[in-house]
Amino acid sequence: MLVKDLKHIFHETLDVIYGEQEVSSFFFLCTASFFNISRLDLALDRNLVITKAEQQPIFDALEALKNEKPIQYILGETAFYGLPFKVNENTLIPRPETEELVALVLHNIKKQKQNSKACSILDIGTGSGCIAISLAKNIKEAQVYAIDVSVKALEKAKENAVLNAVDITFIEANILNKNSWDLELLDLKLDVIVSNPPYVRNLEKTEIQNNVLNNEPHLALFVEDDNALVFYRAISEFAIKHLKPNGQLFFEINEYLGKETKVLVERFGFKDVELIQDMYGKDRMLKADKI
Ligand SMILES: C[S@@+](CC[C@H](N)C(=O)[O-])C[C@H]1O[C@@H](n2cnc3c(N)ncnc32)[C@H](O)[C@@H]1O
Known part of the structure; x- marks a missing residue:
């Protein structure tokens, strides 16, 4: 599946809850965490693909975001004072x-x-x-x-x-x-x-x-x-x-x-x-x- 198509699915599903900008930010936090793909990577190569075998975690994240679970709990991490922190419920x-x-x-x-x-x-x-x-x-x-x-x-x-x-x-x-x-x-x-x-x-x-x-x-x-x-x-x-x-x-x-x-x-x-x-x-x- 093309990463840009996946991004489209994120916007279609979540913009109504969070607004376009926040969804875009969630999407790239997910792609960075799951596939090591950044916003810049996608800008440089619009044909980036993730395989079917790789897709499950990001669809799970989409579902969790739909249920308004905080992105930090979905990814299990956040940043504070410039440092990485693991978080959970x-x-x-x-x-x-x-x-x-x-x-x-x-x-x-x-x-x-x-x-x-x-x-x-x-x-x-x-x-x-x-x-x-x-x-x-x-x-x-x-x-x-x-x-x-x-x-x-x-x-x-x-x-x-x-x-x-x-x-x-x-x-x-x-x-x-x-x-x-x-x-x-x-x-x-x-x-x-x-x-x-x-x-x-x-x-x-x-x-x-x-x-x-x-x-x-x-x-x-x-x-x-x-x-x-x-x-x-x-x-x-x-x-x-x-x-x-x-x-x-x-x-x-x-x-x-x-x-x-x-x-x-x-x-x-x-x-x-x-x-x-x-x-x-x-x-x-x-x-x-x-x-
Ligand atoms: C507002 S949170 C702050 C967490 C963290 N210091 C921060 O700033 O993100 C309050 C913390 O106090 C802890 N807490 C609640 N009751 C407590 C108690 N009676 N004695 C010690 N810690 C307690 C909670 O488990 C929680 O981790």
């Missing part, structure tokens, strides 16, 4: 706003540690490991720890650490339940704690697209409406005990709960608590210093 798909959080953390570590870059970092709720691994990759001297309650997410995160050739200590723990913390976690003294915890309230589900609702792990996303800051409370309590003096806490936050999150973090005794906007001008990050 147990890991949240890393988001661009979280890349902004990583950039903020890196900027602050580099500013604070101009002479010695050695520092210890903990990522709470690591999922695919995207935050911990990007930090480890960019600060070679850092000692990086990452926790998650999901054993299956931790399996992927470990795979991603190997893929990106970084050394991270992964710990299974429920940050909401002190009884699940092992000695290694209890003994940590850290320069930086960073977290993108679950923060979407059930009442905000109407704003969430179906492909997210139906495919991404709810454990990674949702909190109860009447206890929306439960993770920020538990992590702040942990952080005030486990950060070294002048240590720093960084959060990705719910854009609607910036002020409440700031007040909560201040109540735990952090100083210089700052809300930070993303590239769209929304309050999406918080930075706080331990005295």
Whole structure:
């Protein structure tokens, strides 16, 4: 079958759901992943062919896309902060706003540690490991720890650490339940704690697209409406005990709960608590210093 005919089938089937441009991008992500054929390859040779024996995976992908499965789960991979990451239904798909959080953390570590870059970092709720691994990759001297309650997410995160050739200590723990913390976690003294915890309230589900609702792990996303800051409370309590003096806490936050999150973090005794906007001008990050 001609690759250009296959592309036509993709557009015929999917444009009505995603629009032409996005379908074109999905198509070439698939051809690159399954057949090592790029957009440029097809532009240079309009008569490129894939054999019948090779076709099944791309038709399976087409079917999955029709059912609004995210392309990252179909291909089992994505990119974050310029690095490759394996993902599956147990890991949240890393988001661009979280890349902004990583950039903020890196900027602050580099500013604070101009002479010695050695520092210890903990990522709470690591999922695919995207935050911990990007930090480890960019600060070679850092000692990086990452926790998650999901054993299956931790399996992927470990795979991603190997893929990106970084050394991270992964710990299974429920940050909401002190009884699940092992000695290694209890003994940590850290320069930086960073977290993108679950923060979407059930009442905000109407704003969430179906492909997210139906495919991404709810454990990674949702909190109860009447206890929306439960993770920020538990992590702040942990952080005030486990950060070294002048240590720093960084959060990705719910854009609607910036002020409440700031007040909560201040109540735990952090100083210089700052809300930070993303590239769209929304309050999406918080930075706080331990005295
Ligand atoms: C919003 S996701 C963030 C994943 C990843 N850090 C990222 O930025 O893409 C939240 C993560 O917190 C984990 N999580 C949920 N409840 C937890 C708990 N009680 N203790 C530790 N981790 C938890 C989920 O498994 C999920 O991986």
